[in-house]
Structure formats: C-alpha cells, structure tokens
Amino acid sequence: MAAFIDARTVPSGTVIDADLVLIGGGPVSISMALALANTRLRVVLLESGGMTFEAKTQALYEGPKTGAPYLTLEASRLRYLGGSSNHWGGWCRPLDAIDFEARSWLAYSGWPITKKDIDRYFVKAHSLCEAGTLLYDRAADYAAALGAPVPLASGGVTTRFFQFSKTRDGILPTHFGERYAPELKKVPHLSVYLQANVTRLGLDKSGSKIAEIDVATLNGKKFKVRPKAAVLATGAIESARLLLASNDVRSAGVGNSHDMVGRFFADHPTPRDSATIILFDGRLAPYYGAAQPVNGAIVRAGFFPSEAYRRAHDVMASSVTVDSKAELDDFGRAAVAATANALDVNASHAVAYSLGCGMEITPDPERRFTLDSERDALGMPKAKLHMKIADADFDRLRLTLKELGRQLLAARIGMIKLNQTGRADWLASLDWGNHHMGTARMSADPKTGVVDANLKVHSVANLYVAGSAVFPTYGAANPTVNLLALALRLADHLKGVLK
C-alpha cells in the first residue's frame, strides 16, 4: 500500500533509499508513477505542495523577467499535487509528424525522434487526460449531424479538431492530483512525499551521476533521497532552475557543460482577434465556436495549415479558432458588399466572427532562463526570464490567415479581414498559452541540447528530464497529451534500465 507522507514530519537528516525518484507531482510524475505501478521498483515521488493551493508554497515560483511582455511567472503555473493541471483548459491535440522534422529554413528544428516513436503512447496519454475516444480529425465524419465543416476551396488550410479533457462531471478538465490520488495510494512500493521541495540535485564527485537529492520543507526540515535514477518533472521553468542551481560540483550546474540549460524557452502566443472571418450565408457549424459532444468525445474545430502547405511555404504551425461574433464597421460592411458583388453572391445574411489563434514561435537560444541574485524562502536562487518574440513569427501567421482568406474567396463563401498590421498591434493583442517548453531540449548531439532521445541528461548517467522542457520545437498543439506520451515512453524505458 502506497503512503502519502507529509514531509514536514520527516526528521532532518533522514536518508531515504529508492530505485527511482520522480521530482514534482504534476501530470508527468503522476502518470509515470501509475505506469510503473505493476513493477517492483521502489518509487519516491517528491511534490513541493500539498493537496490544495497554499500561498507560501506558490510564492516559491516567483521570479523576475525582462524583454517582451510575458505572463507573471508565479501566476502561469500551480505548485501543488497535480501541478498546472489544477487550472489547465483541457485542450488536447497530438503534434503532427512535421513538428518532429528538421525544417531547412528553421534553425534549431528537428527532434532526435519521430512522431512514430511516441504514437503508441497516445491512447494511454489520452485516457489519463480523460479526453474520450481518439477522434481528432475523424470528428468531421461524426459531427455531420451538427453541420458540415466550412467548405473551403482546396489549398493550404483545412478544418481540424481539438479534443477536450472534459469528461469528468461533463465540465471540468482532469485535475491530476485530486483525480489520481486514490489510485496512487493503492500503488505498492510508491511513497508520495507532499510539502517536499527539492532544492539540489546532488552529483557524485565524478560529476557524472546523481548520488542524492536534497529536500527541504517550509517548516525547516531537511532530508535526502538516494536514488538509482531520478526523473526531473517540475515543469520547464523549475526544471531549468534546479539544474542551474545545483552547481556545487559542476559550477555551470547539472547537465549544463554546453551552456544549454534554460535556453530556448517557449510558449504559444495566442493573439486575440487576429482576424475577422465573414461567412456570406452566415452558416457555421457549432463545433467551430464552442466545444461539442460528438461520439464519445468533446471536440472543437479550428483552421490549421496543412503539413504540405507548411513544407512548401516555410510556415510555422498554428491553429485558428472562431472566438465570438464580431460587429463590422461601415468600412467593413462596404468591403463585404463590394466583395460579394464582385463574386456575384448574396451576402445579405453575412455573419462576422473574431478569430483567435495559437501559434508556434521560432526557437531562440536567447529566450532563456538564468538564475537571479534574489533567493526564495528556501534559499534557492529565483529563475529569471528574458523573453523575446520575432516579427517573422507574426509574418508567418499572416501567410496562413491570407491563405484561409484566399480559399474562402475561391469557394465564394466568405472573406477574411486581417486586424493586426504591425509589431505594436500584435504585442497589444498577445495572450499566451501557459505552455512552458524548451529549457532542457532533446538533441542527438550533447552540444545542442540537454537530454538525449531517451530523455536522459547527456552528461549524467542516471538523471532524466520529462515534460515539455524537452521539446526542441513546439508545434501548435497543446503540450500535455504529447508530454504524457513521452513520459509513458520514458516509464517503459526505465523498466528496462532499472530491472
């Protein structure tokens, strides 16, 4: 029978032996602990928070930022069991094959694995997210009763589907901590320590192996775990912070001999009202504007550039969603009337909708986390962000929006009005997905990344990083179902390594 232990009750100086330590108690560690439940491995899971939000623990996530506007660091993630799944939106979609490929025009692109390497883990990842039957782009077949997809002329943009972790109570996405605590408690050989903050990844003297993990609590207790292997799964920001701050044996930190830890941070920009779509006959199937139950799944449609279009036009991944009805001004109404007249179609029932968007950004080594001089309540240096976003990313999104407009006109069914014209407009409209990625990127060559294709830190024999920290590029798909597929693959790998 597994135990949930309050780390504040563990006497200082205690040393706990384990086969595997899972650092962090978010969706990754919870899924890995469940995936390893039928092994004899002694697993210790160390989670900073408890079962609910506590302000003092959450404050450990505070950190400064410079550069382009970005989210407040402690507000864009949550620090208790279940991690950021305690306030995620539940949007799910697997990455595309092209997202893993090296794109000749995109520096630093290319994963050391292909989508095929993780394909078989999506069914399990999806069921952990409670996101229903895997339909995605087959949803159009089942959604026929709700109306056909927008009949775009052939071209680079097509209708594709998200699914939602929304089956629980029909409303809420899965909160991994609350949802899976009862199952974790049944796992033999698993000990879950709550209120257990990892403050140091302790290398042995050779600097090539993790020998011990330091844990501290907010009531002053300090103890150690000595594992055969460790998985760092504290989210992309905190994983970089822990690697960098563990600098007693290697002065640059753990796994950072090539100065790659913390670099290439990314999120999905989600510009609001990036364009207005006008449909001349006013008809739009309801699954574009809101999530709809369809054949055992909850789905929502968006407009996506096809893989072929992305290959041919050097276009980044993006997803364009229909947000809400929009009012056209006199100028807009005149433009619709003139266009409809030129196309010889009736636009008297035209309806306009505002388009939202989630977009991929260019990998950039200077968009990065370093350590700040200020420290948190446990004495850990805070993580400091320098944020950047390139104009080219907006230009590439405009290409996709223009292609969508071309296809609407070619089909004589509607048109697009682009709403942002320059960097200032874009920045003013910018939200972010809260999808932290890229700070411990996966690479075949140790000089260009932090972990290898098995998620093992290149220069450390028994340390792994799991989560979207390892994504070398980002796609436009929401990360969680993808990072869970990678984590389940890692669990399988560790069964072999630790047996």
Ligand SMILES: Cc1cc2nc3c(=O)[nH]c(=O)nc-3n(C[C@H](O)[C@H](O)[C@H](O)COP(=O)(O)OP(=O)(O)OC[C@H]3O[C@@H](n4cnc5c(N)ncnc54)[C@H](O)[C@@H]3O)c2cc1C
């Ligand atoms: C507002 C919001 C909306 C989102 N919406 C979506 C969405 O719709 N779709 C989607 O795919 N993704 C979404 N995400 C992202 C999603 O929540 C993450 O991808 C997911 O939670 C990552 O899981 P993880 O286990 O890698 O990390 P986390 O969820 O970040 O969990 C990390 C865990 O580590 C613990 N921890 C941190 N530091 C330490 C330490 N030093 N010692 C011990 N433990 C520590 C934390 O308390 C936390 O429990 C959203 C995120 C936010 C914030």
